[in-house]
Every structure is written in structure tokens, then in C-alpha cells.
Amino acid sequence: MSSGRRSRQSSGSSRITDDQIIELVSKLRQLVPEIRERRSDRVSASKVLQETCNYIRNLHREVDDLSERLSQLLATIDADSAEAAIIRSLITQ
Amino acid sequence: MNLQSSSSNPNFLKLRFTKGFLRALMRIYRHRSKSSSSPREISQRYRRIKLAADASMALAVGSRRLWSRAVLWRIRNQVRNRHVFVKRVSSHAIKKRAQKKKEEQYHLAYDDQENKLRKLVPGGAAMDICSLLDEASHYINCLTTQVKMMRRIAEICS
Numbered sequence: 622m623s624s625g626r627r628s629r630q631s632s633g634s635s636r637i638t639d640d641q642i643i644e645l646v647s648k649l650r651q652l653v654p655e656i657r658e659r660r661s662d663r664v665s666a667s668k669v670l671q672e673t674c675n676y677i678r679n680l681h682r683e684v685d686d687l688s689e690r691l692s693q694l695l696a697t698i699d700a701d702s703a704e705a706a707i708i709r710s711l712i713t714q
Numbered sequence: 715m716n717l718q719s720s721s722s723n724p725n726f727l728k729l730r731f732t733k734g735f736l737r738a739l740m741r742i743y744r745h746r747s748k749s750s751s752s753p754r755e756i757s758q759r760y761r762r763i764k765l766a767a768d769a770s771m772a773l774a775v776g777s778r779r780l781w782s783r784a785v786l787w788r789i790r791n792q793v794r795n796r797h798v799f800v801k802r803v804s805s806h807a808i809k810k811r812a813q814k815k816k817e818e819q820y821h822l823a824y825d826d827q828e829n830k831l832r833k834l835v836p837g838g839a840a841m842d843i844c845s846l847l848d849e850a851s852h853y854i855n856c857l858t859t860q861v862k863m864m865r866r867i868a869e870i871c872s
Contacts, residue, residue, distance in 0.1 A: 623717050640844055670827035673850055677834045680857040687864040688764040694871045695743050695759060696751045706870040 724859065730774035732863050738766035739867070765789070771860045781849045782856075784837025815840045 698706075742762050749755060772785035816839045820829055828846070832838035835850050 663788065667825050669825055669850075670825070670831055673854070674827060674830045674834055677831075677850070677854060677857070680854070681863060682833075683861045684764065684767060684857070684864065687861065687868055688767060689760050690868050691739070691763050691864065691871070692756050692760040694868060695739070695746065696756060698743075698871055701869075706742065706867075709870060 715849060725854075727774050727856065728859055728863060731770050732867075734770035734773055735767055735863070736867070739763065743765065767860060767864060771856050775852075775856060779849060779852055780841060781836045781838070782844060782852045788836070792803060812840060 742759060746759070747755065750759075768785060769789055772782040772789070775782035777783050777786070819832065819840060819842065828843065831850060832841070832846060835841075835846060835853050837845050838849065841849060
């Protein structure tokens with residue numbers, strides 16, 4: 622890993638080692654909406670990082686929205702249907 | 715529990731997360747007061763639910779990952795700081811070394827996007843670039859599972 626860092630500091634173009642490229646490619650596959658639709662083999666590393674950041678931010682926002690929604694639902698739900706909902710969701714795993 | 719304990723088995727993770735999260739939800743539900751629909755209560759409950767969701771996922775992953783360890787460490791420190799002052803052993807040297815490593819990682823970043831990613835992934839500030847990418851991909855997988863299960867629970871409860 623230290624050799625990778627040294628090459629990053631010295632040369633401008635070959636800054637990323639093979640391991641990092643493999644990681645980036647596997648990340649590429651995970652980024653569902655943006656890059657998979659692009660269908661180009663040469664997506665820049667900067668673009669991958671940028672889309673990753675956007676995707677994580679979106680997921681955080683979804684967690685916030687769902688927590689808010691659950692908080693309001695818990696106020697209005699009654700005990701019996703809460704238990705039933707719990708059991709049902711556990712069964713339908 | 716007799717389950718396949720492979721860390722990459724998605725159903726195992728889903729089950730562990732859902733069990734812990736539902737248990738926390740029931741706890742929060744039982745402790746609600748008479749004025750459970752007041753906006754202040756709703757916002758307080760929102761914070762507790764969000765914390766329960768993040769904690770349940772980090773617990774489901776356990777200490778297998780750097781990001782989950784960072785989340786659990788952060789939660790435990792929040793609880794601790796709320797109570798008595800805890801005497802820290804040899805804190806100064808450790809803090810200096812961690813700070814120096816963080817600054818190094820930020821300075822050597824490939825570009826600014828990398829630093830932004832470090833801020834988004836828990837514990838990402840002190841990781842090297844390979845670990846950062848690896849942890850980020852696992853973190854994204856777990857976040858999508860978390861969102862999926864939370865959405866399912868919300869649909870069932872509504």
C-alpha cells in the first residue's frame with residue numbers, strides 16, 4: 622500500500638494501483654441507477670466517487686424520511702395491530 | 715441461532731437487522747406518552763427511531779467492518795459522555811496519532827470527491843483509499859437493506 626501511495630505522489634497519470642482499480646470496478650457495479658445505465662467502460666474515477674457520494678447521501682435522506690414516517694405511524698397505531706404487523710413482517714422474510 | 719453465518723449472506727443480515735430494529739421499535743412504542751401525537755414527541759421519537767435503525771444495522775454487521783465499528787464506537791461514546799466524566803488512559807498520544815493520520819489521508823486524496831466520501835462513510839477519515847472503497851461498497855449494501863426493510867415495516871404499519 623505504501624508503494625501505491627508513493628506512485629500517487631510522484632506521477633500524475635498513473636496514480637491508482639491495480640487493487641484500487643478493481644475496487645472501483647466492483648463499486649461501479651453496485652451503483653445501481655447512474656453508472657449502470659451509462660454503459661461505458663471508461664468512467665472516470667472521479668465520476669465514480671461523485672456518484673457514490675450522491676448515492677450515499679440519497680440513502681441517508683431515505684432513512685431520515687422513513688424514520689419520520691415511522692414516528693408518525695407509531696403515534697396513530699394501536700397495540701393489537703402493531704403486534705400483528707410485527708409478526709407479519711417477521712414471517713414474510 | 716442456527717443460521718448460516720457468512721458475512722455476505724444477505725438474508726442473515728436482513729434477519730439480524732429486522733429483529734433488533736423491531737425490538738427497539740416496540741420498546742419506543744410502549745414508552746410513548748398520552749400526548750404521543752404532539753410535534754415535540756414526534757420529533758423526539760424520530761430521532762430515537764433513526765438511532766435505532768443505524769444501531770441495529772451496525773450491530774447486525776458487528777465488528778466485522780471498520781464502518782460498523784466506527785458507528786458502534788460513536789454510539790457508545792455518546793452514551794458515555796452523557797454521564798460521568800470518564801478518565802481516559804494515555805489519550806493525548808493516541809489522539810495526536812489519529813489526527814495526524816486523518817490529515818495525511820485528507821492531504822493525499824486523489825481529489826476532493828474522495829474527501830467527501832470519507833465524511834460520508836463512518837470512520838472513513840482515517841482509512842486508506844482501498845479500505846475506504848471497500849468499506850463504502852459494503853456500507854451502501856447495508857444501507858439499501860436497511861431502507862428496504864424500513865420501508866416494508868412502514869407499509870405494514872400504515
